[in-house]
Amino acid sequence: MSIFEQNLERNSANFAPLTPLSFIERTAEIYPERLAIVHGELRQSWAETHARCRQLASSLRRAGIGRNDTVAVMLPNVPPMVEAHFGIPMAGAVLNALNTRLDPETVAFMLDHGEARAVIVDPEFTPVMAKALALRKRAAPILVIETEDALYGPPAQSLGGTPYEAFIAAGDPGFAWQWPLDEWDAIALNYTSGTTGNPKGVVYHHRGACTNAISNVLEWDMPKHSVYLWTLPMFHCNGWCFPWTVAARAGVNVCLRRVEAQAIFDAIREHGVTHYCGAPIVQSLLVNAPAAMKEGVPPGVKAMVAGAAPPAALIEGMEQMGFDLTHVYGLTEVYGPATVCAKQDDWAQLDVGERARLNARQGVRYHLQRAARVLDPETMQPVPMDGETMGEIMFQGNITMKGYLKNPKATEEAFAGGWFHSGDLAVQYPDGYIKIKDRSKDIIISGGENISSIEVEDVLYRHPAVMAAAVVARPDPKWGETPCAFVELKAGASATAEEIVAHCRQHLAGFKLPRAVVFGELPKTSTGKIQKFELRQRAGSLSAIDV
Structure with missing residues (x-):
């Protein structure tokens, strides 16, 4: 035995499982009165948010929901969705954020497949949820919790469930939630879009959620008290882990029910938004908005875009608005973004066409991801870094899912050779930057x-x-x-x-x-x-x- 293994045991004094739940605890202790959530007329501090999350956890535990139980939510970007990202795992349960545009049949499948013990639903989606609950095949009952939102109005129909605020009020604001027994414990379940067959359930662990949340800070050099606008749905890869990132920075969650150009520009002006994320179509929506709508928008807003590479016209349009665009890439299986097109200082001197070419690349691995490489899927060897030889983007590291729920065959295939296979075909340049050429099925x-x-x-x-x-x-x-x-x-x-x-x-x-x-x-x-x-x-x- 090595001298460094003798009488040097792991214990509670020198080791704690990594979890993003630690971020809200610290922020509530240090910045209790700082603003945490903005929604309509609501202004909620971090101390209030932490207490409400503990109340949610407490009430779930009193309802018999605990470690490794699934709690589904069908919510837009509203305060209960922020609270769900902390309160549900504080109870030891697993958060399953459902896509709000899904049909009842797909929702029913996910509720059954994930074995949901409870569901929290927004008034806008009660008709879909009512049909989904009726279509379920599992006999086990589901606790239904219904939220309210003055910005939406009364529900189209009631599910006869427990009102969210009453459920929260019954909980203990001082609930002594427990850290996960193991950082490998599941924190979230996210379903991929099922374009063929049933969608696959991607399982996240506390360690991955924590490391990706921290990586988000590092990729953006995100300062404390940043003001983050929720244009990206929180149900999508848990909002790329940004609910936890914002808590780590004691920032502000500016909630937005619907993505509309006027609402986005109004929020940026009114609340001093510093950061937001979105697909290229969201960025195009802003660039192509009428000039009058953009008046008074302060420069320096940081935007993160994922998906298709931003074309030159989009980059130029963002620069004209004074927005700083960062291009990232990832998949549900890697917690959202796991590579970033890290900008080099000398790129600023190039013309917009050349900058667009460089920024179109999917880039290099996130800070806390071990590896992102382009490999030959047959030999599992790296392809030459010549910008021409095509291979498949593969990942290794903590920012990778546990696997697919109840699907060992798909999990084994995804992790073949000790790497996660993305299915995206790409080349790698001499500087190490990756550029997607296509999905294998889109060639x-x-x-x-x-x-x-x-x-x-x-x-x-x-x-x-x-x-x-x-x-x-x-x-x-x-x-x-x-x-x-x-x-x-x-x-x-x-x-x-x-x-x-x-x-x-x-x-x-x-x-x-x-x-x-x-x-x-x-x-x-x-x-x-x-x-x-x-x-x-x-x-x-x-x-x-x-x-």
Whole structure:
């Protein structure tokens, strides 16, 4: 035995499991009167928020809900959703934040699959929840807790559950919650979008949630008392762990029920918002808003964007507003973002086109993620860092899920070779930065040639009339597949299919050009991500519209 292992035992004095719950405890002790939550007329301090979270935990325990019990919530970005991120795991339970745009059948599946013991629901979603509860197949009862929100009004229908405020009031504000017995304990359950078959349940642990929350601070150099606007749904990867990040910084949660440009600019002006996150479509919404709507918005707001690479026009538009844009990348399985396109000082001297090219990359690993590499999925060896050789993005480290709930086969496949397989195809540059080329299922194979849908989309976004674009494969009797472009135009803008193709011809080889262009609003998830699976279905049924 090593001398460093003799009589040097782990004990409560020198070791504690990592958990993001520790952040709210510290902040409430040090900054009890600092503002924690803003919602309409509500102003709630960190001391009040901590007490309410303990009351929620206490009431759950009194209801017989404890360690490893699932508590589902169907809530928008409102104060009870912030409280759920602390109060539910304080009871030892596992938070299952449900996508508020799901249909009753999918919600019923998730309630059953996750074995939910309780559900907290907002008045806006009681009709969906009522149907979902009726569709459940498990016989075990579910405790229903109903919130209220003056900004929404009374529920369309009552579920006959316990009012949230009454449930909170019955709890002990001094409840002595226990830290997790093990930092590997589950803290949250998040379901992936089930585009084929049932969605998979991604299980987060306390250690991962804690490390990603801290990494968020480090990636943004986020100062204490930052004011964070909730444009990103908290049900999406637990808001990329930002409910816990904001608590760590003793910041302010500015809640927002709906993502609307006017509401966002009003909140930034009124509350001095310093940070917010969102998909590219959210950023485009702001950039393309009327100039009058942007008046009085202070410079220096930091925005984090994930998903499709921000095109040059978007970066330029954000800079004109005085916003500082950071590009991140990740998946539900890695707690939201797990890589960041870390900006180098000398990039500021480059023209906007070159900055857009550099910022379009998905970047390098988060501070507290062990590794993010592009590997050959067959050999599991790193591909050459030449910016050309394609492989699959894979992750190792604490910011990776425990696995898929009740799905050992999918878990084993996802972790094959000791790495998490993202399914995203990418290249890695000599400076180590990663750039996605496509999802493996989104590569278009036309006449034996591989076409990256992302490459074509990047070109489409350069057209001044294009607000959003997506490219998918369309079956073709001669070529097997050809690119089909779905294009959403900016308000008041116009373009023809021929003009769009002519624009693409200036930047792409002939075989990569869209053979069909379809105009209209693109289907999007509640987080603003374009739903390519739906577009693939549409493309498969398109008749002769070649251009």
